[in-house]
Amino acid sequence: MDSIDIFLYTADLLIIVGALLAVVMPLIKSLDNPxxxxxxxxxxxxxxxxxxxxxxxxxxxxxxxxxxxxxxxxxxxxxxxxxxxxxxxxxxxxxxxxxxxxxxxxxxx
CATH class of the missing domain: 1.10.287 (Helix Hairpins)
Known part of the structure; x- marks a missing residue:
C-alpha cells in the first residue's frame, strides 16, 4: 500500500466522519429546543x-x-x-x- 492509497482512505474516513457530524450535531443541539x-x-x-x-x-x-x-x-x-x-x-x-x-x-x- 503506497501513500496515495493511505491518503485516499483517510479522505474517505474524514468525509464519512464529517457527514455524520453534520447530521448528528444539529440533532443534539435541537434537543434543547424540540x-x-x-x-x-x-x-x-x-x-x-x-x-x-x-x-x-x-x-x-x-x-x-x-x-x-x-x-x-x-x-x-x-x-x-x-x-x-x-x-x-x-x-x-x-x-x-x-x-x-x-x-x-x-x-x-
Missing part, C-alpha cells in the same frame, strides 16, 4: 412530497443503447433519476422565485 425539530420535520416532509410528485410524473423510458452491458439502466432506475432531476428543477425554480420576491420586497420598502 420546536426546531418540528420545523425540520416539516421541511423534510415537504421535500419528500415534492420528490413523490416529481417521481410520479417522470418517465421510465430507457433507450435500448442504455439497457446494454456497460450501463444496465432499468426502468426503475430511469424513473428514479427522472424524479430526482424534476425535483432539482422544481427546487431551483422555487429558489429563484424566492430570490426575486425578496429583492422586489426590499426595493419597495
Amino acid at each position: 420546536q426546531s425539530l418540528v420545523k425540520t420535520l416539516v421541511g423534510v416532509v415537504a421535500l419528500l412530497v415534492v420528490f413523490f410528485i416529481s417521481y410520479s410524473i417522470s418517465d421510465g423510458e430507457v433507450l435500448p443503447k442504455y439497457q446494454a452491458e456497460p450501463f444496465n439502466v432499468t426502468e426503475g432506475i430511469a424513473k428514479f433519476v427522472g424524479g430526482t432531476l424534476y425535483t432539482v428543477y422544481a427546487l431551483f425554480i422555487v429558489a429563484i422565485a424566492g430570490i426575486v420576491v425578496t429583492e422586489i420586497t426590499k426595493a419597495v420598502k
Whole structure:
C-alpha cells in the first residue's frame, strides 16, 4: 500500500466522519429546543412530497443503447433519476422565485 492509497482512505474516513457530524450535531443541539425539530420535520416532509410528485410524473423510458452491458439502466432506475432531476428543477425554480420576491420586497420598502 503506497501513500496515495493511505491518503485516499483517510479522505474517505474524514468525509464519512464529517457527514455524520453534520447530521448528528444539529440533532443534539435541537434537543434543547424540540420546536426546531418540528420545523425540520416539516421541511423534510415537504421535500419528500415534492420528490413523490416529481417521481410520479417522470418517465421510465430507457433507450435500448442504455439497457446494454456497460450501463444496465432499468426502468426503475430511469424513473428514479427522472424524479430526482424534476425535483432539482422544481427546487431551483422555487429558489429563484424566492430570490426575486425578496429583492422586489426590499426595493419597495
